[in-house]
Amino acid sequence: MDLDQRTVIHYGIPSTASMIAFDAIQRLLAIGTLDGRIKVIGGGNAESLLVSPKPLPYKNLEFLCNEGFLIAISNENEIQVWDLEHGQIATSLQWEVNITAFSVVSGTFFMYVGDEYGSFSVLRYLPAKEKLLQLPYHIPVNCLIGATDVSVYTCQSIVGVLPQPGTYGNRLLIAYDNGLIILWDASEAQVILVRGYKYSQVKDGGTNELISQEKKEISSLCWAASDGSILGVGYVDGDIMLWDMTSDSSNKDNQVVKLELSSGKKRLPVIVLHWSANSRLPVGNGGQLFIYGGDELGCEEVITILDLECSGFETLRCISRVDLKLNGPFADMMLIPSVDATGDNSSSTLLVLTKPGQLFLYDDITLSALLSHQESKSSVPALKFSLEVPISDPSMTVAKLNLVPAGTNSCLSQVASVMKIDVKTAMGTKWSLAGTVPSRSTFGEVDEVESVYMAGYEDGSFRMWDATFPALSLMFVLEGKDENIQVAGVSASVSALDFCSLTMCFAMGNECGLVRTYKLRGSADETKFHFVTDTKTEVHIIHQGIGPQCTAVFSVLKSPIQTLQFMNSGSKLAVGFECGQVAMLDMKSFSVLFLTNCISGSKSPVISLIQKTLTNIHNLIDNQKQQESTNAGVHADVLFILTKNSNVAVVDSVTGDMVSSYMLDNKESSALALYIIGK
The missing domain is CATH 2.40.128.630 (Lipocalin)
Known part of the structure; x- marks a missing residue:
């Protein structure tokens, strides 16, 4: 009880790192692990390790941007609010069902939660009271899809909740794993539009030909336009759909464009999707889509970058593609805004986390050069996160x-x-x-x-x-x-x-x-x-x-x-x-x-060496009687020596002559260290 043993300083990236989050204002990077730890990296070589009371994997990680708080959700559905200044959990909330989607409303203390039963909830963190509240605003699945022609029983868990850009959190997109996509207006409490379910025709992104499709399971999604007019959706079968999310797009033939990264019959699910707008073009005129997944099973692990051109949804097309080879098995990736000399966010940089615990950075200049040359497969020299205290490279x-x-x-x-x-x-x-x-x-x-x-x-x-x-x-x-x-x-x-x-x-x-x-x-x-x-x-x-x-x-x-x-x-x-x-x-x-x-005839490795000045050194000599009082004040510098086989030897530190030796009665274990307690 008197010893609060905990890690107070930690350097490097944990080998069990599995996900990353970023605070774009304070420029803080958080790395979640499979064993309940969170590494936070800041400027000036500052690194902090947050350790959860339960060593469980994290499945969601997101900053309350510029507020000094980090939201983490464990595999047991505990929602933790970490206070970064004090390096501890400020409060937590145990969710009763499995959380399947989570999102923080940018610039606020509000959070959206979707669960395995299709219900949508809203949370709010109160920093002054250190409380995480579940607000009365709760939408069960039957209310969400009441305005659609979809049966309640066909709706399964919510797989994505994304606030729509430019709507201040009033409009949000809710996606179900069976393919249903709903744009909901929270202020008016109504469905704005429905996508992705029972659609009959889509356009192929390469040929613009109309093709028939059926409902399919969603595995990832992101906004594919900075104004929220296009939604990118990845599916379990490896397909990628770009949906027109403008309310005036009532014609089903013009609502979606399909992208296929591979023509193989068995493809990887599209695990991660991220979008970066082209900073050199007006809003809505295109950008890059970053993808992990969608390739044929058994192929080399890559991150695919598609350069998309769009002057209007009807003209949306892919103009180039690059497959970025990874430096290790994929764990997570994200785009972080780069800051130019004026302090403005000028472009996005790709940050990739691979196993075991490696971070790589690909700047915008390198990626733009690749896309302009349209190289199909590229092994790009990435800037690896250099540990202030390297442990494994070098070892x-x-x-x-x-x-x-x-x-x-x-x-x-x-x-x-x-x-x-x-x-x-x-x-x-x-x-x-x-x-x-x-x-x-x-x-x-x-x-x-x-x-x-x-x-x-x-x-x-x-x-x-x-x-x-x-x-x-x-x-x-x-x-x-x-x-x-x-x-x-x-x-x-x-x-x-x-x-x-x-x-x-x-x-x-x-x-x-x-x-x-x-x-x-x-x-x-x-x-x-x-x-x-x-x-x-x-x-x-x-x-x-x-x-x-x-x-x-x-x-x-x-x-x-x-x-x-x-x-x-x-x-x-x-x-x-x-x-x-x-x-x-x-x-x-x-x-x-x-x-x-140390010991005559012994070849055991020396483990510890300690010098000590002793009085009455003759008392150490085996089988020697107590010296006369005239010798009681004799001082000598001796060297205590411990060997791996538990031999303790004392030698004169000036001449090297043996003074005394002792064999510890412990033949089954190896000695590790020797300490002298007291003066």
Whole structure:
């Protein structure tokens, strides 16, 4: 009860990511998962993780735009209102039946809900009272279709509820899974028009020929005109219909245009449809339709982009098509408005989520170029979401968080201020999202570095971040290969790290048994580089830039390094190897002080190293009697060593001589770490 264990900081995209939502004003991106988590990404490398009390998949995710709230619906039909400022659920409402359609009325706190029984409801969130209310405005299925000639019993669940653009939420489109489409006027409480059911003739988008159709099941829909005059509908059989939604289109022959992405008999359902108006043309003169699905079963996964031309519904036609190859299995996609230099939304950018947890961005310029060349299949280089703390690309192998004591960080702060400018310039700003999640900029111009986060990677690279604030800020990257260090094995996987804030030095060990030591400097100058082996030492003069400068590479044993630990205020470095040996390195003379086996004859890997100054050290020696009072004040620095097979050894940290050893009575499990409690 006293420990509220929860994740307070999380970096990266969860591997179970399944859907995305976007706040176009605050420029916030939300990513829902299959296990009850929501990742919110904002500007300044700010990332926040929202964790639901129940680890259930989300099936709907939508922002209350520019209000700081996110609406999420779980698979158990719990409607959650997340307060983004406080990172918690403000309120929730358990819906009694299965929710099959959901939509937020843009610019308001109103929400539309459709259920499996064909009923339509309206919700309203009250931020001041933190309440989610179900309003009396509820329309059962028999009222909705009372003005049509369709039997109530043929209507099934609502699959889509879309407010019509330009009507301020007064008119909304309600679609049923059996193909019925109703445009409802909420202010007048009446049906404006009906589409999609018992229609007899449609036009083929490619040939303009009239063809017969029967009712079919709807799987997706979107507005295909910015003024709400055309509706795009995807069906389970792979067809796409573009419906004329103007009230004066009474002639059934001119109400719909059919599009087919494949002529195969078995096609994928049209899972997702999105529309982007052509910003360079007047309203209603065409745009692009983004589609996932509709292709033949078994074909390569692509997103299809159709460039549609329309000077009037009768002239609606497809003028070009591009199939965009995906970088992984499809999870979700959406269009987000791009912002030009004046701050206006000038075009749309395609954002694609693929499994496991990868985000890709395709800008409007790239997509427009593809459509103009009419390339049938294209593999376009997308801008991948670059994680501030990469975990899998490259693969992280070891990481460590170090606190920096006050008064010792002036050099580190100087290095951080210089290095982060270069990193920011190199990273670019295409993925920049504004947001309200706290970052360094939120707290003003604070230069003090209070903690650093370090990570080593499989490719031999190393990264260090300023971890003073929740949003980590990258300070520098060391690549696995360094032209100044011509040593075999230097780019092997990093296996151990440590940092000393007193000397501004850090060390890394790798799988080839090499130890690299660096010193952080605020200026570029010539430095001495030492290459130390078990038999000789070479010294070279090299010129290194601002930031981390390599001071030495130690190659003492050809055994993977398990742990590193700076000691004696950074003047020594203890190294534990997989073969069971421990080396003590002198950081002033860059020499090997001693190399010793922890336990005679033992080959078990070294797990932990801790230095301690002890009084009455002779009390540790096995079978030795209490020393005389004249020796009671003897002090000595010893090194506590833990091996994987649960051996604890104590050695003299100056000479490496054994002081004491103890075998824990635990033969079936492996030791993980050693801590000394107390003074």
